Amino acid sequence: MGIILGNGNVLNQAGELTPAEILVEDGRIVGIGEKLSRDGHEWVDCKGGMISAGLIDVHVHLREPGFEHKETIATGAKAAVRGGFTTIACMPNTRPSIDSVDTVTYILDKAREAGLARVIPYGAITVRQLGKELTDFAALKEAGIFALTDDGVGVQSTAMMKKAMKAAAELGISIVAHCEDEDLLIPGAALHDGVFAARHGLPGIPSESESIHVGRDILLAEQTGVHYHVCHISAKESVRLVRDGKRAGVNVTCEVTPHHLLLCDEDIPDSLDTNWKMNPPLRSREDRAALIAGLKDGTIDMIATDHAPHTQEEKANGMARAPFGIVGLETAFPLLYTNLVQTGELTLQRLVELLTVEPAKAFGLPYGRLEVGAAADITVIDLTTEKTIDPTAFASKGTNTPFAGWACKGWPILTLVDGKIVHHDA
């Protein structure tokens, strides 16, 4: 006996929503049609919502092991499926960091126990993410990592990055980079080096601290032939470098976060609320415009949340000392749908692609498509009911978001992973 997702709509080739039912059996999509035979299957009402392939997020901080007070694999995976995400890749800046087979295995086991989203851990590029010594790439690959990254910090040494790319290319693993040149950082700087920081007399984080690494790494990727992916791109110069790299035939991809697409430094409240502090920082209005242009022309390949939960106590430490990061899994789709699709900036079809097939394509994942034969990773999204973002209702332990109180449409109501219902807002 299977499950029929009825009373829903799918995007057709032309990007229009058309009525469709989906039949799921044994973890796979086995039928898509306007009316399917009931045949004793369980029937689930999609209430007129959009049925899409499950969303994929390649940039999530789950905090376990080591920082379970901020998030656990179970709470993060719950937040993921509530946000419509069926596959998430989790970052290695845990304690211990994900630099050994044991830690990879620990995370995969915990994720299986939680039984919610697919969780695929990244492996660290360097031991303890200290930038000094490469981890055992072959062993990490064998253990099942998503890709390699030292996210949370940039790989400072150019020689180390080149060595990492060479080794990763040989093994067919992607190198994913948090681009940040620490030489250009001022201690305590928390916000973009732009109009807002200047108005408040605060030290700023310059755009070139990011773009210098982007440029350096694209040249190294060209040399080594590795697939190189830029995390949370934020500066217009970085977008330009990726665009040029792609034109030159370099195997470079990049992601952008919902917050960098929707906010800029001038939106930060004068109260200096630390829910507006994240790394990279919200940049200028022009940077934000360049990110949207990059999404439209294909320079930017995908959207990833950079879900980075921290406790309210930690965030209460003031702008200079509070940790960088905001949560994103439970608000990404409604925010993007309401503020980019409904405003006419992006089509619904493109938004869905940026969260499904595009990340799958870039990283060679067998997910992200709603088609017969595919794994039944499915998300149903209510495009009409408006609700206000309420952090107290999050499944995530983190409530650190600048979007509290925003009214949005586009809320995921049903999520299936491997044919199993893991979230149902009935």
Ligand SMILES: NC(=O)N[C@@H](CC(=O)O)C(=O)O
């Ligand atoms: N993005 C953030 O602001 N913070 C991330 C680290 C990171 O992704 O660089 C975190 O781990 O909290």
Ligand SMILES: [Zn+2]
């Ligand atoms: Zn990062």
